[in-house]
Amino acid sequence: MALKDEYYAVIEAGGTKFNCAIVNSNREILEDIRIPTTTPEETLSACVSFFKAQREAGYAFSKMGIGSFGPLDLDENSKTFGYVTKTPKPHWTFAAVSPYFEKALDCEVVIDTDVNAAALAEARWGAAQGTSVSVYITVGTGVGGGVVVNGKPLHGLVHPEIGHMTVIPPEGMEGVCPFHKNCVEGLASGRSLGKIWGQPSETLPDDHEAWDKLTDVLAQLCHNLLVGFSAQRIVFGGGVMQKTGMIEHIVAKTEKSLNGYIVYPEGVTLEDIIVLPGLGTHSGMLGALALLDQ
Amino acid sequence: MALKDEYYAVIEAGGTKFNCAIVNSNREILEDIRIPTTTPEETLSACVSFFKAQREAGYAFSKMGIGSFGPLDLDENSKTFGYVTKTPKPHWTFAAVSPYFEKALDCEVVIDTDVNAAALAEARWGAAQGTSVSVYITVGTGVGGGVVVNGKPLHGLVHPEIGHMTVIPPEGMEGVCPFHKNCVEGLASGRSLGKIWGQPSETLPDDHEAWDKLTDVLAQLCHNLLVGFSAQRIVFGGGVMQKTGMIEHIVAKTEKSLNGYIVYPEGVTLEDIIVLPGLGTHSGMLGALALLDQ
DSSP: OOOOSSEEEEEEEOSSEEEEEEEETTOOEEEEEEEEOOOHHHHHHHHHHHHHHHHHTTOOEEEEEEEEOSOBOOOTTSTTTTBBOSOSSTTOTTOBHHHHHHHHHTOEEEEEEHHHHHHHHHHHHSTTTTOSEEEEEEESSSEEEEEEETTEEOOTTSOOOGGGOBOOOOTTOOOOOSSOTTBHHHHHSHHHHHHHHTSOGGGSOTTSHHHHHHHHHHHHHHHHHHHHHOOSEEEEESGGGGSTTHHHHHHHHHHHHHTTOSOOOTTOOHHHHEEOOTTGGGHHHHHHHHTTOO | OOOOSSEEEEEEEOSSEEEEEEEETTOOEEEEEEEEOOOHHHHHHHHHHHHHHHHHTTOOEEEEEEEEOSOBOOOTTSTTTTBBOSOSSTTOTTOBHHHHHHHHHTOEEEEEEHHHHHHHHHHHHSTTTTOSEEEEEEESSSEEEEEEETTEEOOTTSOOOGGGOBOOOOTTOOOOOSSOTTBHHHHHSHHHHHHHHTSOGGGSOTTSHHHHHHHHHHHHHHHHHHHHHOOSEEEEESGGGGSTTHHHHHHHHHHHHHTTOSOOOTTOOHHHHEEOOTTGGGHHHHHHHHTTOO
C-alpha cells in the first residue's frame, strides 16, 4: 500500500515508554505523547485515550503502524498474531498489542519489531536508501537489530534477534545476558555495561576502557553481519551510539577483522557501509509509518 | 521464468571439479561429466566441448545455470558481472565464467554461488520447502553458506560468505584461516581439520575429539543463524556432514546454546529446523537448474 491517507497513527512501543503520534504522509509529526510502559492495561488504554482525542480533534486516521519491543508473534496464521510473546518484562508476556488497538480504535494495524520498523524507515527514507540488504542496530539499554531484504522486513521463524548473536568476548570480559554467556547484548548494552563496570553506563568517562571494548564487540558483530548477510548498509542507532567517535572506531576495527577478505564494489568503502541513522532519532517513529507503506 | 524448455545445461563449478550436465525440466540428469578444475582456459573449454557434443546429440538447450565457487561478481551493472573475483585459487582471479559460456555456446546464463544455488534448490524442491528464510551450509573441504529469502538467493553487497563468520573457538583450539583468526572455515572445514589435527580429516577416527569440537563450532554457527536470520531451516550438506550422528549433536548443542531464548512456533522443534539435505548430494547440481526457475 502507498501512503494515500492524510493522517496516520503510529506507535514506537518501547520497554520504558510508548511514543504515540499522529503523522501525515509527508512524515511530519503533528501531535505526539510519551506514555510510560507499566502494565498492558494501563499503557495500552492510555494510548487509546490519546488517539481517540486526536480523532475528535479532527485527525481522522484509519491505519496504525506499531514498531514494538519483542519478542512478537508475527505469524499471520497464529492465534496470538500481534502479541508480545514470552518476555522477561513483567506483565507483558502474551500481551495482545495489535488486536487491542484494532478493536479499541477500529483501525487496521500493522505491527513489527521496533528494529525491523526502524530498518525499514532507514531503507525507505534514510541512510540505507537504494540498498537491497540492510541492517539497523540499536545500542541503548538493550541491543537489537532489524533487517530489510528487498524492501521487506525479515521475519522467518520469528524475527531477527541480532542482539543475541554470540561473539568472542574481549579479554578479561564475560557477558551478563541471563540466557547466553557471550552474546552482543550481554556485553554491549547500556544495561550490561552498568553491570560489568559497576556504574551506570552514562557515568563512564570518555577515556574508560569500557568504550574501547564496546567497539571491539560491535566490530565483531559488523564482521558477522557483513559476511553473513552481505549487508550493504549497517545503520547504528540508539543512545550509546551518540557518543563521539564510536562509529569511526567500529569501522576501523571491522576493517581489521575482515582483513581484506571482502572485495567491496568499486568506489565503496566501509565508511559508506557502517553509518549513523539518516533519520536521526526518528527512525523508530517513522519506522512505524513505513510499516504502512510496504 | 518457469522451466518450460525441454533441456537445460547446468554446471556445479567447484574448486576441484566442474560437474556439467544436461537436465530436463523434471530435474532428471540425462548426461553428465566431471571436468577437473585446472586453469580457466582448460576447464572452461572442456566444458564447452561437452555441451557442444550434447547439442549435436540432440539436446537442444538455450539456457545454462551455473552454481560456482566464489567470490563472484553478481552485480549486473558491473563490468565484471559473472566473473570470479579475487580468489586465493591460482589462475582463477577475475576469470570470466558466465560471459565465456554465453559467448561460446550462444545461450542465456544465470550464475550464482554454489551455495546460494544449493540453498535455492533445497528451498524449491528439498528440505526447506515452504520456508521464507532458509540457509544451506556445506561442510566439506571448505565451509560455505547460501541464503534464500522469499524465494530469492541473497546478494546484497556481494553474496554471503557464511564460512567466514567468527565464532568462539573451542578450548585449546585456534582457527587456521589465512584471513581470520577464528572463523568457522578456519576451525571446521575438512582442510582446517587436517591442519589442526595433523592428519587428513578423513583419517580421523570416529572417537577423535576433533568431531566433538567440530559440532561445537557448527552449533555456534547455527545459534547465530537462528538469532541473526531467524532461519526456518538450516540445511547441512557437504562430505563432512555425512558422518553418522553429526546433525544430532549439532541440534543438541544449538538447543543448549540458545538456552530457551527463542520460542519456536507451535509444534516446531529444532530437529525440524537443522536438517540434512532433502536432495541428497544433488542440491548443487539441481541448484544450478533452480537458478533458471526464479
